[in-house]
Amino acid sequence: MTDKRYIEIVTNPGTVKLEDIPVLEYTDFVTFLDLVMGEEGTHCVAYFVLPQPGYYRFICCMAADENHALLVFSHIQHIDPALSLPSITAKHFQFHVFEREMHENFGIDFAGHPWLKPVRYPFDRADQSQVMNNYPFYSIDGEQLHEVGVGPVHAGIIEPGHFRFICHGEQVLHLEIQLGYQHRAIERLFVERSGILQQSVLAESIAGDTVIGHALAYAAAIESLAGITVSKNLSVERIIALELERIAVHIGDTAALCTDIAYQFGQVVNEALRTIIINTTQLWCGNRFGKGLIRPGGSNYPLKPLVIGEVLKNLKEVEERYLQVTARIFSLPSVLGRFEGTGKVTTMQASLIGAVGMAAKSSGMYRDIRWSHPFSAYGDLLYEPVMLHKGDVWSRAMLRKKEVEKSMAVIRELLKEITNYELRITNDEIVSPNYDLQLAPSSMVVSLVEGWRGEICHVAITDDEGRIVLYKAKDPSLHNWMALALAVRNQEISDFPLCNKSFNLSYCGNDL
Amino acid sequence: MAMIFEEINILRRHGKQFVPDLRSAVLPGIFRGRPVISGDITQAEAETVALLCPVGAIAVNSGKNRSDQAVCSLDLGKCVFCRECEFSLPGKIQFTNDHKIASNVRERLIVSSGLEQPVSVDPLLVRREIRSLFKHALKLRQVSAGGDNAAEMELNACGNVNFDMGRYGIEFVASPRHADGLVITGPITQNMAEALQICYNAVPSPKMIILCGSDAISGGIFSQSSALNREFLRRISVDLYIPGNPPHPLTVINGILDLL
């Protein structure tokens, strides 16, 4: 490598020694970042502070999608309560949430940041005078404007968050989203609870609708730090579980989108189909959400012929019926009238905010970790992402339908590769989870997974004895909440529930 | 016209989805429900799994007056149903598919070794107004206070076409003002503590409280977190504990029906 300004990670997950991550002067750091951001498809997957005795180390991980690599580089600043750095957000808006997080956690100022507001009110935040009740909402003065506050407790059975609208009549001029109600100190618990079993259960609880996605990101990270690889069969099984999770949520969301436009027929038919899928996961591992299924080093639930048979049978049944009902949904004028053109996010906006996953793919961005940084069994699959261009509710609904079809095809493809179960037992191929793994010292691992919402990123850093001293868990929602705020601008406030559901973002995934 | 036939076709394949008898419905054997701990588990074995358990749900009764006590016990209010204790001691600990594990008495969630006994509601301890007022119609408001959205989705599923809890007159409502009680999910975070209290105050009396999921009952995997504030639970009395990670809709519905 001739350019000494960064270290490249070409595997996913990938582990590097902390000492191998270049340290730049802040001005060089920013110059290099400008250069990297000029490349098509490059985006920031993690930018965080590693506190060290006397100084902060700021580590930045950029995904270069076209090159299928990660670029990692850092800068160092002495700990000083008056520490202020020129904000990167001012130039590259997608950094807004990373700088806000560092500001909230450590009190670091970012000069020129347009929106240095709380992200989640962590219990150990630098400024304890910031509390849930005094969030600095944006406001506009005007005799014809009014504000609408919704939440934290909402009408349905969903998680808490506060939405503050500034409206002109029925029209939304601005939406600000205040989160943090769900903060459980997950990242801190990963450090405090050092057992791998405890951490696996924690990873499954980051977002209970993305159990497989987060558990897989964690397991892969730990395996990479421990320097072990798992069998081909196990990688295949993990991806089958991940795609079953995607199918279940996407179908459930299709139902929920119908609910929000009072199309009960579409709702009940899809709800029943989702039930078939999550019951298949339960048949596999005893839990409808797949809790307990993904563990580092092995599995407690190797895929048996009986379950494979059920998966194939149920996929066939659900696919036929889902295609039938979605053909109906997407041809009804009353449905299209609500979906089309509602809640638009342009490609430009999506790219500016660093949107990931569904929010990116439905707004014309080619962004999918399964393609850009293939993990687990995706290494051999050459996955082509689904992409739509209009960025409206229709696109986000249609994306789900298309992804369901693709995931079903992926599962069928992968199931062909699961070799004979009896043979695997005799060959001792079925391995139990390993909770005694020794992790590489003074290292950093980055693990990316494309969950059903989008890019999940877990980063773990170990000390010189191989203990985890820092854990960063990023749910795609961290980026995508801003997409929802943009989508409802100039929309009728009555379309908010529909827009919200079309993104279906995670509160606890943001709040951690 | 063609459109109508399309819908009829879809409905024909949809068929009847509801579980006809929720009281006697059986889940596949691999479902993780009520555990059974065999009477011949040794103290050493119990100590191993107590150490292994990620949430400290297994307690070992050591020492002198052991003769009249079980060797160990497993607290379903703490358990996250990872089943690792069973994998570690197959034959000694076994999770059965018995999904009826809710109770109004916290202690009844504790399963002792050598004692095979269903988890049940103690009818004598159910507050009188619950049965007299809510038996035929119960409206509930749900509050997620740090819940991970799994229990929330299962509560939604209670009302879907498969489980259709509405058939018993039990429903979730949008406003606490319309509710007869709260169903709480999640370990109760500091940041949600005030909103939970306000929501509770807004429910007209008499009102009932249901804790849904191991996080809500004990904090679960988050019990040691510095970001929780569970003081609310000291101020109120709980009417029903529904263990699970997350609780299955059948556990929720049967638990509530047993209470009423």
Ligand code: SF4
């Ligand atoms: S199943 Fe429950 S009791 Fe057993 S180890 Fe897991 S959490 Fe502990």
